[in-house]
Amino acid sequence: MNILAATNPAQWDTFLAHQQHRPFLQSWTMGEVYKDVGQNPLRLEVRHNNTVVGICQATLVPARRGRHLSIPYGPVLDPKHRKEALPLLIAALKEEAKKQNCSFVRLSPFWLEKEEIEGSKPSPMHLLAEHLWYIPLMENDPWAENKEGPMRAEEEVMMEMRKTSRNLVRRATKDGVTIVRSTDPVKDLPGFIELHE
Structure with missing residues (x-):
């Protein structure tokens, strides 16, 4: 073959x-x-x-x-x-x-x-x-599950974002939008979907 x-x-x-x-x-x-x-x-x-x-x-x-x-x-x-x-x-x-x-x-x-x-x-x-x-194809697989435990610091995540995204997040915070880290994403998903409808 x-x-x-x-x-x-x-x-x-x-x-x-x-x-x-x-x-x-x-x-x-x-x-x-x-x-x-x-x-x-x-x-x-x-x-x-x-x-x-x-x-x-x-x-x-x-x-x-x-x-x-x-x-x-x-x-x-x-x-x-x-x-x-x-x-x-x-x-x-x-x-x-x-x-x-x-x-x-x-x-x-x-x-x-x-x-x-x-x-x-x-x-x-x-x-x-x-x-x-x-x-x-790479050893460091970007889609691999995070099995290391604790979530990364907010500033570390922000630094990896594009500048435009960082600015939008900061502007939303100034406009009174709160960003909350979910402890149970499956349970919180219906509320998230409701926000986007």
């Missing part, structure tokens, strides 16, 4: 057309749309005996939360070859993400069953699909 850069739109779309789920965000045409808006898609295909058994279209996202590869509703893999193809494809995606100086890879495969991807964890942010996987 090989992972190659895809070059043939007809083979790509033929494979996609024969799958049970055919997400348009993984179509060759959608990759051309990405190109038209200045985002070069990364297209990888998995081949077994010279037959396409999987495709994966990713785009580079230069987000403030971390530069990453985003794979909406992908990868799309032939169910018969998924177990063998997925680890190879993930390794190729990690390698490409590191070349692009990414912090992580975000996948949202359109799979009905909840199949975990080894070395990943459920993503803290939703992209498109029901099951979203986050693959950290």
